[in-house]
Amino acid sequence: MLKGKIAIVTGGTRGIGRGIVRKYLQNGAKVVLFGSRQETVERAVEILKEENELWEVEGMYPNLTDAMEVENAILAVKEKFGRIDILVNNAGISQGTPLYDYTIEEFDKVIDLNVKALFYAILPTAKIMKAQGGGCIINTSSMVSLSGQPSGVAYPTSKFAVNGMTISLARELGKDNIRVNAVAPGVTQTEMLEAYPKQVIDAITAKIPLGRAGEVDEVANAFVYLASDLANYVTGEILSVDGATRA
Ligand code: NAD
Numbered sequence: 001m002l003k004g005k006i007a008i009v010t011g012g013t014r015g016i017g018r019g020i021v022r023k024y025l026q027n028g029a030k031v032v033l034f035g036s037r038q039e040t041v042e043r044a045v046e047i048l049k050e051e052n053e054l055w056e057v058e059g060m061y062p063n064l065t066d067a068m069e070v071e072n073a074i075l076a077v078k079e080k081f082g083r084i085d086i087l088v089n090n091a092g093i094s095q096g097t098p099l100y101d102y103t104i105e106e107f108d109k110v111i112d113l114n115v116k117a118l119f120y121a122i123l124p125t126a127k128i129m130k131a132q133g134g135g136c137i138i139n140t141s142s143m144v145s146l147s148g149q150p151s152g153v154a155y156p157t158s159k160f161a162v163n164g165m166t167i168s169l170a171r172e173l174g175k176d177n178i179r180v181n182a183v184a185p186g187v188t189q190t191e192m193l194e195a196y197p198k199q200v201i202d203a204i205t206a207k208i209p210l211g212r213a214g215e216v217d218e219v220a221n222a223f224v225y226l227a228s229d230l231a232n233y234v235t236g237e238i239l240s241v242d243g244a245t246r247a
Contacts, residue, residue, distance in 0.1 A: 001228040003028035006081040010034040011091025013044040015190035019216035030056040064117040071124045087125045089118040090140040096152040107154045114158035134177030141182040143242045170236030179235035183222045186242025187213040210243030
């Protein structure tokens with residue numbers, strides 16, 4: 001479904017991001033995954049190459065909260081592959097801190113990575129996509145972008161912002177044939193869940209109409225669909241993959 005397409009996936013070393021990278025490779029894309037540390041990036045690439053030596057995957061580790069580093073990494077991808085068809089802004093951090101325990105630094109850390117870093121990646125990429133005649137941007141949002149959550153206010157705040165950026169840029173960039181969508185996962189089996197006490201996760205899981213947390217591959221499938229030609233007329237969409245948790 002993505003044969004020959006060039007994709008960048010941030011936060012691609014583990015969790016949902018690595019699931020997206022694997023699905024994109026299985027569907028014929030060439031992928032550059034961005035991670036935060038050299039050793040985790042190299043390990044993730046190694047694991048994927050062990051699965052299939054024909055997969056064209058490589059890794060980079062720009063500091064996503066440094067606009068210049070991100071721009072340079074994106075320009076390097078364009079230089080090497082000639083184009084960028086898909087940008088997935090997936091890297092994100094979560095937290096469950098009660099309001100009265102917050103520090104300003106903790107709040108800023110979430111906003112810097114979950115919101116500002118998306119803008120840093122989108123700006124140079126959209127210029128490249130416009131010049132090449134189009135492209136597709138997919139942001140990872142969350143079910144809490146629709147419902148909020150009862151502690152850790154920085155996280156839902158950041159994901160509401162992701163939705164705002166997604167819908168607004170879809171409207172602005174449609175004329176350049178750039179589609180902008182988001183996937184809003186519900187509770188998904190990754191290491192991110194470790195930021196929350198078990199009883200919080202159990203309470204949420206008990207209320208999921210489908211009766212269980214989502215699997216990484218089930219979320220990654222939505223990223224394949226949105227990046228594929230099947231979604232050519234889909235833009236400005238926040239696609240929930242949450243077993244109807246939000247309902
Ligand atoms: P995870 O913690 O397993 O993975 C997060 C990824 O982000 C990792 O690859 C990590 O390297 C990267 N990352 C973290 N900090 C970084 C930094 N400073 N610079 C660069 N990269 C950094 O989490 P996950 O569950 O796979 O989450 C991926 C996305 O899905 C996030 O945006 C998250 O908000 C969203 N999400 C997750 C769930 C869930 O239940 N797991 C639910 C809704 C939304």
